[in-house]
Amino acid sequence: MGQALGGPFYVFLIREAHLQLLLSSSCELSISLDAADQGTYEKMRRPGSWKQVIDTLGRISKLRSERADSPLLLYLTYHINRLNLPSLWHLPDLCGELGIDAVKLA
DSSP: OOEEEOSSOOGGGOOHHHHHHHHTSOEEEEEEOSOSSHHHHHHHSSSOOHHHHHHHHHHHHHHHHHOTTOOOEEEEEEOOOTTTGGGGGGHHHHHHHHTOOEEEEO
């Protein structure tokens, strides 16, 4: 099992050079996502940019799939609350689209 990366940082701020290091390292990149749809996300995360987060996660996943030797694992944490519970049903499809390896519901 690889090294877990934690701490509050914004995944969309990852620079290309850092992303290349992540892709070649045996680590788990765990991302906390507040909702599984744009409307709920942007209500909960103000200011929030659903497009920016999803585009970045898609970019990471695409680059990882292009590097067959990349040991990087992508995890998603979803903290359920009364505001984001209805969007939970969108989570499996979203994770499939983004190439997420595992989800932790909390």
